[in-house]
Amino acid sequence: MNLITSTGSVFDRELRAKIRTPWPYVEALADPLLLLILFAPLVAGLGDMPGLPATDTIQWFVPGMLVLMAFTTSAFIGSGIQEERQAGSLERMLVTPVNRVSLLLGRVLRVVVIVAVQSVVVVAVTVPFGLRVHPDGILVAILQLGVLAAALGIASLVTGLTLQNAYAFWGVIAIFYTPIIVTSGALLPMDLAPDWLFAVSRINPLAHVVEAQRTLFVGDFADSSIVLGFVVALAVAAAGVLIGTRAMNRIRL
Amino acid sequence: MIHAQNLVRRFELKNETVHAVRGVDVDVAPGEVVAFLGPNGAGKSTTLRMLTTLLPPSDGTATVAGFDIRNEPVEVRRRIGHIGQGNGSFDGLRVQEELQIQGRFYGLDRGTARVRARELLDQLDLSEQADRDVARLSGGQRRRLDVAMGLIHRPQLIFLDEPSSGLDPQSRANLLEHIRRLHRQEDVTIFLTTHYLDEADAVAQRVVVIDDGRIIADGTPDQLKSKVSGDLITVTLQGPEDLPTAAEVAGRIPTAHEIEPGSDRVAFRVEHGDTAMPELIRALDAAGLVMRGAHVQRPTLDDVFLNLTGRSLRDED
Numbered sequence: 001m002n003l004i005t006s007t008g009s010v011f012d013r014e015l016r017a018k019i020r021t022p023w024p025y026v027e028a029l030a031d032p033l034l035l036l037i038l039f040a041p042l043v044a045g046l047g048d049m050p051g052l053p054a055t056d057t058i059q060w061f062v063p064g065m066l067v068l069m070a071f072t073t074s075a076f077i078g079s080g081i082q083e084e085r086q087a088g089s090l091e092r093m094l095v096t097p098v099n100r101v102s103l104l105l106g107r108v109l110r111v112v113v114i115v116a117v118q119s120v121v122v123v124a125v126t127v128p129f130g131l132r133v134h135p136d137g138i139l140v141a142i143l144q145l146g147v148l149a150a151a152l153g154i155a156s157l158v159t160g161l162t163l164q165n166a167y168a169f170w171g172v173i174a175i176f177y178t179p180i181i182v183t184s185g186a187l188l189p190m191d192l193a194p195d196w197l198f199a200v201s202r203i204n205p206l207a208h209v210v211e212a213q214r215t216l217f218v219g220d221f222a223d224s225s226i227v228l229g230f231v232v233a234l235a236v237a238a239a240g241v242l243i244g245t246r247a248m249n250r251i252r253l
Numbered sequence: 254m255i256h257a258q259n260l261v262r263r264f265e266l267k268n269e270t271v272h273a274v275r276g277v278d279v280d281v282a283p284g285e286v287v288a289f290l291g292p293n294g295a296g297k298s299t300t301l302r303m304l305t306t307l308l309p310p311s312d313g314t315a316t317v318a319g320f321d322i323r324n325e326p327v328e329v330r331r332r333i334g335h336i337g338q339g340n341g342s343f344d345g346l347r348v349q350e351e352l353q354i355q356g357r358f359y360g361l362d363r364g365t366a367r368v369r370a371r372e373l374l375d376q377l378d379l380s381e382q383a384d385r386d387v388a389r390l391s392g393g394q395r396r397r398l399d400v401a402m403g404l405i406h407r408p409q410l411i412f413l414d415e416p417s418s419g420l421d422p423q424s425r426a427n428l429l430e431h432i433r434r435l436h437r438q439e440d441v442t443i444f445l446t447t448h449y450l451d452e453a454d455a456v457a458q459r460v461v462v463i464d465d466g467r468i469i470a471d472g473t474p475d476q477l478k479s480k481v482s483g484d485l486i487t488v489t490l491q492g493p494e495d496l497p498t499a500a501e502v503a504g505r506i507p508t509a510h511e512i513e514p515g516s517d518r519v520a521f522r523v524e525h526g527d528t529a530m531p532e533l534i535r536a537l538d539a540a541g542l543v544m545r546g547a548h549v550q551r552p553t554l555d556d557v558f559l560n561l562t563g564r565s566l567r568d569e570d
């Protein structure tokens with residue numbers, strides 16, 4: 001079985017497994033949408049601040065929410081592969097000639113597609129509330145969100161495979177969740193941060209993608225943040241695929 | 254079909270080394286049905302995992318379906334089916350979805366996978382459940398789905414790891430019937446692990462007994478049983494006061510041995526239990542003893558195991 005057809009079959013299986021229950025989508029969309037409703041007005045109330053536009057908060061806030069949505073869609077999928085490992089279905093698939101890396105890539109592909117669809121939905125519902133989108137910018141923005149979802153998805157799978165037990169996985173998520181969200185600059189601008197916190201935000205891949213997304217929405221293609229966002233996301237994805245390939249080739253059940 | 258030499262598997266844990274398999278040699282010819290029998294922790298699953306390329310051996314070699322398990326694992330995987338000890342299907346998917354996608358993992362195109370899946374669901378009495386979420390299947394149905402997934406690519410050889418554990422007697426009998434039919438009709442070589450003696454007896458032409466990572470016996474069920482000398486006769490008496498006389502009477506039968514008085518019964522082994530029984534009853538009668546019951550039992554694989562290891566299989570369950 002070659003990598004592409006194997007990945008297609010795994011993708012198909014993943015999609016079907018999660019298409020008949022709304023919960024994965026509730027889990028992925030609840031946080032960003034609720035923040036958009038409850039937190040964005042507070043940001044708007046702050047008025048003129050470094051890093052924040054005086055008016056037009058929605059234009060600033062929505063791109064960040066899309067990044068958070070990509071995060072909540074893809075960062076927890078490592079627990080799914082842990083469950084299948086526990087149950088025995090992963091073992092069953094490992095005895096077939098299916099390409100083992102595709103067992104990861106098929107799962108990643110699902111979150112990429114889901115993130116793209118959800119992005120279109122979020123943008124479509126916020127445009128009536130004043131969100132402006134640059135026609136080319138938005139296409140590149142969604143592509144970038146897809147790359148980010150792939151990077152976070154593979155990182156989550158690698159974490160799930162390496163840690164094996166569910167407590168360890170959710171423990172790691174609990175430790176990283178808040179720092180990643182806060183230093184992404186999606187909720188409040190990192191321009192407000194003290195130096196040490198700003199430094200932390202520079203090693204958070206999400207922070208770079210958030211900045212790139214804001215630029216893409218207004219279509220400012222000359223801005224270097226766009227390229228940086230891609231580079232960071234692709235680097236995480238590449239590292240994830242490398243480690244994931246090794247992990248799958250050495251997996252012991 | 255299987256040719257394994259000195260397979261060894263160790264697990265290095267933090268403070269100990271577990272010797273799960275200590276040097277297993279097995280040869281299985283095409284078309285054989287072999288039961289791999291042993292108590293919990295004997296190393297059955299570990300051996301199976303090595304043979305099915307899930308786990309590399311610490312030492313030793315094996316060819317399975319004509320290919321080396323270390324160097325050509327993918328070729329091995331193409332040719333074998335493996336029904337593991339856990340659940341092969343995962344909640345949220347429907348029966349026919351899991352089965353068809355399993356077919357595609359083996360390289361079948363969508364159409365072929367669909368046809369083959371329908372055929373298997375029919376054979377394994379799962380047609381009615383085809384569109385049901387696997388989470389809503391009974392234990393027996395779910396196990397049959399595992400078997401179907403292991404057969405989707407028409408393998409020459411299938412491994413089953415405790416196929417009937419956790420099933421009620423009826424589902425067990427039903428599953429065993431499916432396995433027997435598979436062997437009769439499709440000429441598949443079958444290697445299954447079990448701790449149920451009657452199961453090994455019912456489906457296998459050959460039994461390989463493993464204990465503590467080593468093979469301690471290998472033969473047909475009858476060959477193994479013949480190692481246990483004689484049938485077991487148990488007579489139940491009115492009370493403990495009759496025991497000494499009964500034991501003495503039993504001892505007069507020429508081939509009687511291993512005479513063991515219990516609380517209200519005497520058990521002993523004898524050749525040809527069926528013909529010894531009337532003789533025994535007459536002798537007990539003449540001695541003025543009243544029997545409440547009598548029972549002849551052919552040697553079971555449990556006796557074989559006890560004989561080989563000094564431990565009973567049942568105690569370990």
Ligand SMILES: Nc1ncnc2c1ncn2[C@@H]1O[C@H](COP(=O)(O)OP(=O)(O)OP(=O)(O)O)[C@@H](O)[C@H]1O
Pocket residue numbers: 253264266271272273274291292293294295296297298299300338448
């Ligand atoms: N991954 C592992 N790490 C450490 N020890 C292991 C591992 N897998 C198995 N063992 C040990 O190896 C021994 C053999 O285990 P195995 O699962 O092969 O037994 P089994 O015969 O299949 O038993 P059961 O009938 O309970 O399924 C046991 O002592 C077990 O604890």
Ligand SMILES: [Mg+2]
Pocket residue numbers: 297298299338414
């Ligand atoms: Mg086992």
